[in-house]
Amino acid sequence: MIFRQLYDSVSGTYTYLLASRHGGEALIVDPVLEKVERYLQLVRELDLKLVKAVDTHLHADHITGLGALRDRTHCITVMGERTHADIVSMRVTEGDRIEIEGLRLDVLYTPGHTDDSYSFLLADRVFTGDTLLIRGTGRTDFQNGDPRAQYDSIFNKLLKLPDETLVYPAHDYKGETVSTIAEEKCFNPRLKVRSVDEYVDLMSNLKLPNPKMMDVAVPANMHVGLHQEEIARKGWAVTAADAIALSGRSDVVLVDLREKGEREKRGTIPRSLHAPYPDLQRQIGAGGIVHELTVATGKRLILFCAFGERSAMAVQAAQDAGLTSACHIEGGLSAWEKAGGPLVAAR
Numbered sequence: 001m002i003f004r005q006l007y008d009s010v011s012g013t014y015t016y017l018l019a020s021r022h023g024g025e026a027l028i029v030d031p032v033l034e035k036v037e038r039y040l041q042l043v044r045e046l047d048l049k050l051v052k053a054v055d056t057h058l059h060a061d062h063i064t065g066l067g068a069l070r071d072r073t074h075c076i077t078v079m080g081e082r083t084h085a086d087i088v089s090m091r092v093t094e095g096d097r098i099e100i101e102g103l104r105l106d107v108l109y110t111p112g113h114t115d116d117s118y119s120f121l122l123a124d125r126v127f128t129g130d131t132l133l134i135r136g137t138g139r140t141d142f143q144n145g146d147p148r149a150q151y152d153s154i155f156n157k158l159l160k161l162p163d164e165t166l167v168y169p170a171h172d173y174k175g176e177t178v179s180t181i182a183e184e185k186c187f188n189p190r191l192k193v194r195s196v197d198e199y200v201d202l203m204s205n206l207k208l209p210n211p212k213m214m215d216v217a218v219p220a221n222m223h224v225g226l227h228q229e230e231i232a233r234k235g236w237a238v239t240a241a242d243a244i245a246l247s248g249r250s251d252v253v254l255v256d257l258r259e260k261g262e263r264e265k266r267g268t269i270p271r272s273l274h275a276p277y278p279d280l281q282r283q284i285g286a287g288g289i290v291h292e293l294t295v296a297t298g299k300r301l302i303l304f305c306a307f308g309e310r311s312a313m314a315v316q317a318a319q320d321a322g323l324t325s326a327c328h329i330e331g332g333l334s335a336w337e338k339a340g341g342p343l344v345a346a347r
Ligand SMILES: [Fe+2]
Pocket: 057, 058, 059, 060, 061, 113, 130, 138
């Protein structure tokens, strides 16, 4: 496995680059905007293809690199479903898996530092965001933080992981790089409490100043979504209501770009085809199934995903590949559902 712990000294943020092999797919956790060039250089040097960029929570101390990485690499942006960010490509919840070639992150919902804090478990290690830090815990005094929820996340989820599990947090200000669950159980001063009330008391009296970047970072991090209006202005979008009306027609083909797990969980649009987004470039190029099907039948190609983010990127790629009838459903399946569109179980 390729595992790189990268550091932003300005915000004290750790970013993690993961891949199962050289030449394979890669995933990045908690990227910082100012460091995007460095990450991309490393991705090139290690001959990787960045396919997913994940944030553990909406950060208050730095601007996320999610949007810039998506714009540069067309990777899928991922956050927990409780995020307040406007749109991310994929939203995950407890029990979901974030998968890339050869690697799997299991999602744990660990609120407390913020109400959109998630931890990600990768075999022998866990990325704890700002929920559990090395000999510390993330503050709980803003962004819907809640010390009671954090106590529960730490004591009833993270500390229940095997003792030898490696702990990789999103921040450290003292130069510590890694810990274990056993070490934190024994030596973390914040966890030396006898009850949840004692923890709440401790966390409520920290009297920390707000992070320097907070007023800039929080609003910026809430707007990482693509500008789907631009795609609409080019005439490459249909509203969910239009899509519902079009979906029964024989001169239209709908293509679902989501992953298998997302389809199984939410269902899909009746009679739609499945072409997962990471594979799309191959499918829409000359010789690809979607390309040849569209050209041979003359059908109008309507792409969709969860929120319209992946399909907005895909529609540009389809147009570039000469599929001039290609459009997407603005707002994705989420908008389709809200508009009362029917769903069927995905096979
Ligand atoms: Fe944070």
